[in-house]
Amino acid sequence: KQEVTQIPAALSVPEGENLVLNCSFTDSAIYNLQWFRQDPGKGLTSLLLIQSSQREQTSGRLNASLDKSSGRSTLYIAASQPGDSATYLCAVIKAAGNKLTFGGGTRVLVKP
């Protein structure tokens, strides 16, 4: 059974600092991995999708890496801003189909 873990559960940083968010999964036979952002009481916003054949994906200040062999992905957010405060979730898709298995999320607070 695939398990996804995100540590730490919460993180507080001063504005301008780079954010490093971790995601680990137990079964390396994944199809792809997706990072999301969730604001309180809202739905999920897709940030980045990394296919299993890729090592990293970039979008603006965001960069996500994937190491299937070690079961890890890392989301980097450069030069954090207060608007980056949210919960960040990673999810993996194991095989055919679109079932996402989610981690518990990391709640991020960027202090001005």
Next chain:
Amino acid sequence: KAGVTQTPRYLIKTRGQQVTLSCSPISGHRSVSWYQQTPGQGLQFLFEYFSETQRNKGNFPGRFSGRQFSNSRSEMNVSTLELGDSALYLCASSLGPGGAEAFFGQGTRLTVV
């Protein structure tokens, strides 16, 4: 381009009642998945539909059911509501059947009293 639309946004129901939630995917997307989000359990997969067929089902009781229509819109139904069914129900839309990027709606907040 319109996103994923879920209706209603908020619902209050009484124990024992039933409820139907609706999800309209992004135009052209044929896969719709449903998730339940609670503070204690996080995000849990309910089921996935593609071309009107249920392809995957999560570990939820039979009180939870769903369907997908020919226009890809989907509904989920929960019968005999329990207090523990209070949650944010999220719908995700994907273009194709396998590993496509998922786009989520704003969710339906269900409160069972």
